[in-house]
Amino acid sequence: MQRAALLAQSSALISRFRSLAPVTEADIAFLMGSLGPVERYPSGTELLREGEIIPGPRYILAGWALRTRYLSDGRRQIFGFVLPGEPIGLCEREQPLALTNLVTCTPVALSDASGVRAVCLGLGHDHPQIARAHKRAMALDEAYLLHQIIRIGRQTAYERLVHLLLELNSRCHAAGLSDGSSFELPLTQEILADCLGLSIVHVNRTLQTLRREQLIDQRPPILTIRSKEKLIAIAEYSDPQVAVLRWENHRSHLSARSLCLSSVDSKDCE
Amino acid sequence: MQRAALLAQSSALISRFRSLAPVTEADIAFLMGSLGPVERYPSGTELLREGEIIPGPRYILAGWALRTRYLSDGRRQIFGFVLPGEPIGLCEREQPLALTNLVTCTPVALSDASGVRAVCLGLGHDHPQIARAHKRAMALDEAYLLHQIIRIGRQTAYERLVHLLLELNSRCHAAGLSDGSSFELPLTQEILADCLGLSIVHVNRTLQTLRREQLIDQRPPILTIRSKEKLIAIAEYSDPQVAVLRWENHRSHLSARSLCLSSVDSKDCE
DNA sequence: CGAATAATTGAGCCTGCTCAATAATAGTGG
DNA sequence: CCACTATTATTGAGCAGGCTCAATTATTCG
Structure with a gap:
């Protein structure tokens, strides 16, 4: 079965969703049913080019990619990384322009996420936990950029x-x-x-x-x-996963549980 | 009239919206009618504290604020600035945690934006240009963080x-x-x-x-x-305002016009 | 008109850079 | 399976951009 094959290759994606929100089996089933076929690219593939329209939302199922920009004399800055389970170009804007280049630094497996975009963005009211996980993922993205600034700044x-x-x-x-x-x-x-x-x-x-x-x-x-x-x-x-998840702890024990699973020791939070 | 007073103090906000999308007079009227009363704070006021729940969405009508974080030995990193016309805590998440501190570095005038939140986020279908402007503003936020990384990194x-x-x-x-x-x-x-x-x-x-x-x-x-x-x-x-606005030029001449108004010379784009 | 904040200047030092060469790995075709 | 080549990692030596410390001179503001 192709479906079973996809599932086998999506463990990072599923794991990441579980770490972000108490997604149900139905949520996972929906995800697996809505993802496109797996596409594979070798290391060094340009997935996005800065300033160009992002083709469509995708998930990285396996492999790492780099967000980069170059100065004219060859200096390169890597803004951050896209890891397995993380989305590419899954945002509110309709025809988003890539703000950076994105290049694979390992062989990568991708899957089209057009079918889950509306649910992730919370446009309907289906699968609210998926939408919640996605909002948290967006907040984490910003937190990682802030991390990057702290590191290189001070x-x-x-x-x-x-x-x-x-x-x-x-x-x-x-x-x-x-x-x-x-x-x-x-x-x-x-x-x-x-x-x-x-x-x-x-x-x-x-x-x-x-x-x-x-x-x-x-x-x-x-x-x-x-x-x-x-x-x-x-x-x-200080771990953003802990920080971003914390605010809903008082509302959801499932969330608290996934927090413990996904994060480093609880004392690391502070 | 209080309304007239608000209008007079909102010129930066209005100017910024016009630079982001072809908002109509009705859009502006809606904004002015939905903003809360002007609150004033002196320089050095802590508007947000990292890790705490953001009280509610607001706009800065006048004055500048700094997004900061400290290391334990006193080193300080400023992630970026919030300028007049820019929002504070206007995001998808319901009870968002502040990812950084936010401190005013001049006297500041704020206005509650709870009444415009839903429209900005595009939850209904009213005032689509406001929603569009807001999405672009969010993209600009990320672009400014990337700028910051390029600067201090390379x-x-x-x-x-x-x-x-x-x-x-x-x-x-x-x-x-x-x-x-x-x-x-x-x-x-x-x-x-x-x-x-x-x-x-x-x-x-x-x-x-x-x-x-x-x-x-x-x-x-x-x-x-x-x-x-x-x-x-x-x-x-390279100016993000130009880059982020460019992608819809082919769809909207009004948009193209605001681009020219709001941005530096067109040759600055490349 | 002081007190506090902000800007400026000088001098010496150190973290991290450049240049350049060598060793180790990994990928490839035969 | 191995030699061959291209990356990647490592090491040494000298240099420099930017830092620290410390003092002095504006500014700002009550």
């Missing part, structure tokens, strides 16, 4: 790297791709450098320091966080 | 300052607060430093350089852009 190279690794671990965890401290990190040091506003050389040396201090462990492509508490203290990391 | 101090000044000029222009090259800049060098990830001292020296080179002119609190072309080239500045 943190040292050492703090930046730690902060980013914690964020990526948390996001992988929401997608079911981290056990809480160990996940696949498909980024070269050059990508990390262009994300964090550093040189490749300095990223290299800073990672070495973190390994030497036993704070992280790297056996490519797996990155392991050895002492999450210390790292959180170093980077003053 | 630009030199000199480029950063130029880039920011161009952005602020453009945004002031949309609010009717710049004639295209001259506007009131109510920011101290400390604020600029905390926004751009620099030290106060270095901001000071960089501003001096720009003045010495006749690229800008400062007679506090007025900042004048002397050679916009050169500055745009230096910072590789």
